[in-house]
Amino acid sequence: MAFTQGVSGLNAASSQLDTIGHNIANSQTVGYKKSRTEFADLYAGAKAGLGVQVSGITQGFSQGALETTDRDLDLAIDGGGFFRLTDGQQTTYSRNGQFQMDSNGFLVNNTGGKLTGYPVDDPTSASPVVLAGAQPVALQVAQGDLDASATTSGSMTFNLNSTDTARVDANGDAIAFDATNPKSYNWQTSLTTYDSQGNAQQVNMYFVKSAAADNAWTVHAMNKGNEVGTSNLTFSESGKITGGDTLNLAFNPDNGAANIDADIDLANVTQNSGSFVVKAAGQDGYAAGSLTGISIADNGDVMGNYSNNQSRALGRVALASFTNEQGLKPDGNNAWVATTNSGQELLGSAGTGQLGSLLSGTLENSNVDLASELVTMIVAQRNYQANAQTIKTQDQILQTMVNLR
Numbered sequence: 001m002a003f004t005q006g007v008s009g010l011n012a013a014s015s016q017l018d019t020i021g022h023n024i025a026n027s028q029t030v031g032y033k034k035s036r037t038e039f040a041d042l043y044a045g046a047k048a049g050l051g052v053q054v055s056g057i058t059q060g061f062s063q064g065a066l067e068t069t070d071r072d073l074d075l076a077i078d079g080g081g082f083f084r085l086t087d088g089q090q091t092t093y094s095r096n097g098q099f100q101m102d103s104n105g106f107l108v109n110n111t112g113g114k115l116t117g118y119p120v121d122d123p124t125s126a127s128p129v130v131l132a133g134a135q136p137v138a139l140q141v142a143q144g145d146l147d148a149s150a151t152t153s154g155s156m157t158f159n160l161n162s163t164d165t166a167r168v169d170a171n172g173d174a175i176a177f178d179a180t181n182p183k184s185y186n187w188q189t190s191l192t193t194y195d196s197q198g199n200a201q202q203v204n205m206y207f208v209k210s211a212a213a214d215n216a217w218t219v220h221a222m223n224k225g226n227e228v229g230t231s232n233l234t235f236s237e238s239g240k241i242t243g244g245d246t247l248n249l250a251f252n253p254d255n256g257a258a259n260i261d262a263d264i265d266l267a268n269v270t271q272n273s274g275s276f277v278v279k280a281a282g283q284d285g286y287a288a289g290s291l292t293g294i295s296i297a298d299n300g301d302v303m304g305n306y307s308n309n310q311s312r313a314l315g316r317v318a319l320a321s322f323t324n325e326q327g328l329k330p331d332g333n334n335a336w337v338a339t340t341n342s343g344q345e346l347l348g349s350a351g352t353g354q355l356g357s358l359l360s361g362t363l364e365n366s367n368v369d370l371a372s373e374l375v376t377m378i379v380a381q382r383n384y385q386a387n388a389q390t391i392k393t394q395d396q397i398l399q400t401m402v403n404l405r
Contacts, residue, residue: 008051009387031096081319085113148198154283166211194285195257368405
């Protein structure tokens with residue numbers, strides 16, 4: 001019986017050393033999760049027992065250290081979840097976030113597995129919506145240009161000097177507004193808008209203090225010498241705007257593009273002491289642009305960045321979790337496959353439920369602790385030697401009995 005016990009111990013220790021060696025070999029593998037060998041005793045009706053058996057090899061899914069890199073397509077999950085990958089036939093799961101873009105615009109890992117995620121409703125629209133409830137698909141970055149978009153709205157925030165006086169002539173009469181006559185207005189600024197073909201259309205704005213009423217101004221908007229909109233601004237005694245807080249711009253660009261019709265929000269304009277100053281100005285139009293790169297947000301949104309300083313969501317990385325991570329089956333190449341023991345995949349966006357957030361320009365290192373593995377290896381080696389010694393001792397006893405005969 002001692003021979004059987006010793007052999008079982010040798011086999012168990014050898015299996016443990018295999019696991020330790022595998023862990024050490026993968027101590028620098030991105031996203032690798034360490035394993036440990038677990039043992040159980042063997043009995044067959046005898047009190048002494050028959051030795052030991054390997055009851056299982058358990059994976060440890062604790063998070064590895066996060067390391068920053070200089071690549072936008074290096075991804076790490078800070079928390080729970082797995083990347084979901086497909087090769088067209090099989091779905092696998094991984095914590096290795098070393099991705100790149102292939103020649104067809106798919107986000108793939110080093111073995112060609114395609115990262116999956118939620119698509120958008122219309123990648124060519126000005127405001128694509130991520131279909132977070134849809135079935136995940138292989139994420140593909142469209143390589144086409146972003147079409148131009150005409151200005152339809154905008155906003156400006158500025159302060160008008162409350163101490164300014166109306167522009168009058170030598171007789172005290174108000175000077176009629178004339179964009180070519182600086183004496184006819186108090187302040188001037190500009191706002192760049194865009195027509196339907198993406199051409200910049202400069203709109204110059206002139207501010208004229210009213211001679212007829214206190215706390216009142218008129219803003220004249222001009223394009224190519226033509227007035228394209230006016231608004232009469234009125235303010236309260238405390239300098240808050242009370243009227244004329246929308247400036248409508250309506251004009252023909254006169255270049256074959258569609259007419260521009262845009263409302264500029266002036267609700268945050270004030271009239272206080274101090275010089276005229278523009279604090280903020282913006283509008284929603286833009287010229288056409290070509291894709292210059294992509295970035296990935298914390299929630300997994302894959303953002304296309306374009307040469308016209310615009311960015312658009314092109315999809316969202318989907319993460320998967322499982323009721324029993326221990327039930328996942330290692331499939332090689334830093335990946336696992338789902339089994340009946342793991343349960344079905346539970347899909348979601350990064351940062352929701354038990355799923356961690358995504359960190360771009362970051363990788364998750366192996367969770368192997370080399371020092372701990374080396375200590376465990378020494379113990380396993382002693383265990384192997386001790387079991388070999390029981391076999392040797394039993395052999396010596398058997399030889400003695402044979403010689404006595």
